[in-house]
Structures are given as C-alpha cells and as structure tokens.
Amino acid sequence: MARFTHEVPMRWSDMDAYRHVNNSAYFAYLEQARVAMFFHRHESFSAGTVISRHEIDYLRPIVYHPQPLSLQLWIDRVGGARFTIEYEIWDGTVLAARAATTCVTFDFAANRPRRLTDEERGILATYADEPA
Template sequence: MSRFVHAVHMRWSDMDAYRHVNNSAYLAYLEQARVAMFFHRHEGFSAGTVIARHEIDYLRPVVYHPEPLRLELWIENVRGARFTVRYEVFDRDVLVARAATLCVPFDFTIDRPRRLTAEERGILAGYADDDDRAAIGAHS
C-alpha cells in the first residue's frame, strides 16, 4: 500500500477548555491533508469532489505543541462514483486518531454526482492497497 504522508501544524486556538485539541479541529486537519494529496499534487481532481461522510475515532487526547501532527492517508472502496479516504493521525509517533471520508466526484455545472474519470482512477490506484488497486483497474 502506498500511503500519502502530510504534516499538519496545530493552532493554539485548536485547544478547548479541557486543554486538548478539540475534536472539531480534526476535520480541518483531515481536509488539509486531503487537499494536499489530491489538489496540490494532481490537476486531475480539479473537476470537483464533494464530501458525503466523515467518521473519526479519537484514540488519545492531543495537547498543543509546535511540532506538526503526521497524517497518513490511503484510498479504499473505489466505486464508479465514490471512494473512501482513510487516515491515521500521529502525534509524536503515537496513533491518536483514525478517520475515513467518503468522497463523491461531482459535476458542479449540472449539480449532480459524476463517474470517476480514468485519470482520477489512476491517481487513486497510486494510493490504494493491492486488492483495491486491482479493483480500481477492473473498473477503468
């Protein structure tokens, strides 16, 4: 499996009254890593994608410090018009959260979901495990 690794810096304002990073800040961390994975590196996803669902399992609290968190991302469950991005969030090499985002390719000109393009499938295959990589290729 090829994982995409991205460092995300916490902000002081991400902490809540209990002196740990608030759960809502994690959505921003996931978004930063996902955008870096797809949009900063690949022009092929510029056609549009929307988020249909997020899931986050918080395993340990995180307290602000200047070192970035490490997020590792990979792709699972690629279908004709959706795919899942999986994440593991590490604080100083300790796993602190697991998450998943269901992404749907979207055509904003007609305001409807669309099928993944061959170029997008190729990009996703680069971040999938062997079983999912074979399934992605079978749908091309």
C-alpha cells in the same frame, strides 16, 4: 506509492476549555492533508469533488505542542462515483485517531454526481494501501 504522509501544524486556538485539541480541529487537519494529497498535485480532482461522509475514532487526546502532527492517508474503496480516504493521525509515535472520508466526484453544472474518469481511477490506484 501507497500511503501519503503529510505533516499538519497545530494552532494554539485548536485547544478547547478541556486543554486538549477540540474535535472540530481534526476536520481541518484531515482537509489540509487531503488537499495536499490531491489538489496540489492532481488538477483533475479540483474540478468537482464533494464530501459525503466523515468518520473519526478518537483514540488519544492531543495537547498542543509546536511539532506538527503526521497524517497518513490512503485510498480504501473506489466505486463508480465515489472513493474513501482512510487516515491515521499520529502525534509523534502515538496513534491519536483514525478517520475516513467518503468523496463523491460531482458535476456542478448538472448538479449531480459524475462517474470517476480513467485518469482519476489511475491516480487513486497509486494511493492504495499496501497489504501488511
């Protein structure tokens, strides 16, 4: 399967006083794509995952238009209780940003991280990026 692609519409309110999409809106775009990738398709992840880190490199400003942004997501690193999602945010044919999110599987009853299950590892493997 490799990369997962999800289209995310922009909202007029995502723009700021500098007339480009505000940096805080990017986190919502990442979240929408991540939820589409996992939680709408794989119920096991909805039971306990938290975010431990976000990174974003802004490459080009985005100005509101009615066409959705295209986000490509893939899994880069998998550890015992964590995994990293990499993203590219495309504004048409222009790469506007690159991002990464570190997710930790979490046991809310015990209030601590938990190890990834074999089922979860299998799901993550289907989103591993194909070598160029």
